[in-house]
Amino acid sequence: MTETDLLASARNADVRALARVLTHIENRTPEGRDLFSVLFSESGRAWITGVTGAPGTGKSTLVSELIPRLVGAGRLAVVAVDPSSPFSGGAILGDRIRMGSLAGDDRVYIRSLANRGALGGISETTPPIVSALDGLGFDEVIVETVGVGQSEVEVATTTDTTVVVVSPGWGDAIQVSKAGFLEIADVLVVNKADRQGADAAVRDLEAMVAMGPDTGWTPPVVVTTATDGTGVDALVAAIEQHRVYLSESGERVRRRRLAAARQLAAAVRLEAEAAGDTPDLDDLVAKVTKRQLDPWSAAAALLGKN
Amino acid sequence: MTETDLLASARNADVRALARVLTHIENRTPEGRDLFSVLFSESGRAWITGVTGAPGTGKSTLVSELIPRLVGAGRLAVVAVDPSSPFSGGAILGDRIRMGSLAGDDRVYIRSLANRGALGGISETTPPIVSALDGLGFDEVIVETVGVGQSEVEVATTTDTTVVVVSPGWGDAIQVSKAGFLEIADVLVVNKADRQGADAAVRDLEAMVAMGPDTGWTPPVVVTTATDGTGVDALVAAIEQHRVYLSESGERVRRRRLAAARQLAAAVRLEAEAAGDTPDLDDLVAKVTKRQLDPWSAAAALLGKN
Numbered sequence: 272m273t274e275t276d277l278l279a280s281a282r283n284a285d286v287r288a289l290a291r292v293l294t295h296i297e298n299r300t301p302e303g304r305d306l307f308s309v310l311f312s313e314s315g316r317a318w319i320t321g322v323t324g325a326p327g328t329g330k331s332t333l334v335s336e337l338i339p340r341l342v343g344a345g346r347l348a349v350v351a352v353d354p355s356s357p358f359s360g361g362a363i364l365g366d367r368i369r370m371g372s373l374a375g376d377d378r379v380y381i382r383s384l385a386n387r388g389a390l391g392g393i394s395e396t397t398p399p400i401v402s403a404l405d406g407l408g409f410d411e412v413i414v415e416t417v418g419v420g421q422s423e424v425e426v427a428t429t430t431d432t433t434v435v436v437v438s439p440g441w442g443d444a445i446q447v448s449k450a451g452f453l454e455i456a457d458v459l460v461v462n463k464a465d466r467q468g469a470d471a472a473v474r475d476l477e478a479m480v481a482m483g484p485d486t487g488w489t490p491p492v493v494v495t496t497a498t499d500g501t502g503v504d505a506l507v508a509a510i511e512q513h514r515v516y517l518s519e520s521g522e523r524v525r526r527r528r529l530a531a532a533r534q535l536a537a538a539v540r541l542e543a544e545a546a547g548d549t550p551d552l553d554d555l556v557a558k559v560t561k562r563q564l565d566p567w568s569a570a571a572a573l574l575g576k577n
Numbered sequence: 578m579t580e581t582d583l584l585a586s587a588r589n590a591d592v593r594a595l596a597r598v599l600t601h602i603e604n605r606t607p608e609g610r611d612l613f614s615v616l617f618s619e620s621g622r623a624w625i626t627g628v629t630g631a632p633g634t635g636k637s638t639l640v641s642e643l644i645p646r647l648v649g650a651g652r653l654a655v656v657a658v659d660p661s662s663p664f665s666g667g668a669i670l671g672d673r674i675r676m677g678s679l680a681g682d683d684r685v686y687i688r689s690l691a692n693r694g695a696l697g698g699i700s701e702t703t704p705p706i707v708s709a710l711d712g713l714g715f716d717e718v719i720v721e722t723v724g725v726g727q728s729e730v731e732v733a734t735t736t737d738t739t740v741v742v743v744s745p746g747w748g749d750a751i752q753v754s755k756a757g758f759l760e761i762a763d764v765l766v767v768n769k770a771d772r773q774g775a776d777a778a779v780r781d782l783e784a785m786v787a788m789g790p791d792t793g794w795t796p797p798v799v800v801t802t803a804t805d806g807t808g809v810d811a812l813v814a815a816i817e818q819h820r821v822y823l824s825e826s827g828e829r830v831r832r833r834r835l836a837a838a839r840q841l842a843a844a845v846r847l848e849a850e851a852a853g854d855t856p857d858l859d860d861l862v863a864k865v866t867k868r869q870l871d872p873w874s875a876a877a878a879l880l881g882k883n
Contacts, residue, residue: 299873304873304874307871307873308871308873308874311868311871311872312868312869312871313868314868315868398872399872399873402871524866527866528852528862528863528866529850531862531865531866531872532846532849532850532852532862532865533846533849533850534865534872535849535858535861535862535865535872535875535876535879536842536843536845536846536849536850537846537872538872538873538875538876538877539842539845539846539876539879539880540838540839540842540843540845540846542876542877542880543838543839543841543842544835544838544839544842546834546838549880549881550881551880551881552841552880555841556834556837556838556841557834559837559838559840559841560830560833560834560837562617562618562619562620562621563618565613565614565617565618565708566617566704566705566837566840566841566843566844567605567610567613567614567705567844568610568614569841569844570841570844570845570848571844571848573841573845573879573880574845574848574855574857574858574879575855575856575857
């Protein structure tokens, strides 16, 4: 099958063609580079929603509740970079059954990414996959990541709206991740609202939000019980309000520039690590390795600065 | 004070001069760039040990036990990038007292790094600080990071030996972090060996190690009770065995090349994000933002590939 035929099939919701396109891109094969180049040029239309949270917060169940509400009249893709996610095959029984109800819906496509592929971590592999799905015509992309850490911060730079999910009793994790936490959350969710401690979690989060920087957007704290769908409509409303904010404030453009810068730098990094077919770069890396040149000066030389 | 005087004072264990040098480098001020350039050229001599583990595993106590054993006849620096570490001021009382015993020892210097600085995350700020301490003549540098996640993987690429600390009952975390876990551990520690479940944790880890790739080095599993020093000598012996392996196998050179590549790429990334004084790069980022060029092709253009 030619690349053109493959792309046509993938656009036509042929699941096998879709999987082949994404695998080529994930592995950066020569075909993958061509396909990515075409798809990237057609991307920029989809709304990208990140959903992140520690294991056990019920974010996968929440995602499964978001899917039918966000898909609307269009097409929706889920990119699961959480190895414990039911979307990645790590399901508990209840989740599997829930996911099963989506199986026959060809408006919904689910792609699982390994936490650590052959070529870089999720911060290198996720953004191109998301852009490819965007270029393939998906109107909505949900990116599910586990934990709140630097990799989530990375992934958050490729999403429009980042939803951070916590569950009651998550206090320790708040302590640990405080530093990067508010920075990435556009919408906060206290899930498992039927459990003890939910009110305290909401108060904690609202207090943290109040102490955060004034950026023109105050992350709302939404209370949900994903297992029975309670509060999910309010979450969708919060996501949509954030989209309006992104568009009207110009923040979407700023974020997309940052995402572009980071994707470019990630590609430079893969080339620098690989060595072999970028002589100028390889020479600079060799000089840094031998301490003949420091990394900052090497970058300046590479970029024609100085 | 001139940069030369500042450096001379810092080399002379003047704590205020040391702090000023590192702050300049952390903030990438013009002085910081000069200082880093000098110090990087003189780096490459220190042994760098990373200590990482989830909160509550007692790794800070373990670090405080490692300090007197590793400092030997030389000088030792601790870089704490864990916001909950007592080295970063997040101490519980017992830890503070323990740290206090080091306060009068001018062979030991402790530097705390914010989890997320103004300029990038810990994966951008930690390596230059470590190289600077190396260039300043510290013989040993211990880098303490929290959690096991992508940022730890990043930091691990700048250390010679990575010690991953777990405590009994850590089962869930193993599940979650399996993907990146064995990849970074050169030495595994089950701390709090007096607690229930220690034997099971050792068995789990040994089983995981046995399933890992055959790389010429099998991470040993060391059992410690840091609060009374039990097992810490065995840990030091394991670290030293790993150093012998690094030197004899050529792995140290390979790791240092990778670290050089990543530091160079991190510098490119900061320039790409900042925009302003690298016109060629800024132009490429603008094209990627407008979807006129995909990030991989932009990187290839920047690197003179194609």
